[in-house]
Amino acid sequence: MNMHYKGYEAAVEFDEEAELFHGEVLNLRDVVTFQGTSAAELKQAMADSVEDYLAFCRERAEEPEKPFSGQFVVRTEPALHKAVSSAARRDGVSLNKWVTTALERAIK
Structure with a gap:
């Protein structure tokens, strides 16, 4: 399953044993991950992770990498x-x- 936020795309998988969804933003050199136990939590976690990535880029005075x-x-x-x-x-x-x-x- 894939999710989207601000033009970024993430692949999401479900860990049945841990009963946890985990995702990773695709097509970036940096690793941006997130996790959640429900759809709402997962959507918020992805948004938070992308926003953290964008803030980190601002702190380094770098342009955030565009997915494409x-x-x-x-x-x-x-x-x-x-x-x-x-x-x-x-x-x-x-x-x-x-x-x-x-x-x-x-x-x-």
């Missing part, structure tokens, strides 16, 4: 790169816009 920057590198075969670039030109859009649209369609 909106940029990633894709490596592909030259022939596919050429075909995608040609398709974007035919559609009258940038390669970036064409790929973004294709990815959006793929996840729906």
Whole structure:
């Protein structure tokens, strides 16, 4: 199960033996964890942990790491790169816009 707070995403698991939910914020270099025994407690614990992380970054005068920057590198075969670039030109859009649209369609 995943939870979200202020754009951050966390994976949550249930420890049956301890009767406790525990979560970890994903996609950060820093480790941000939380736990709770109910949904309400878990939501509050995640919010508190993210807020603590943001406060810690402010104290260090660092920008908090964003879970996703909106940029990633894709490596592909030259022939596919050429075909995608040609398709974007035919559609009258940038390669970036064409790929973004294709990815959006793929996840729906």
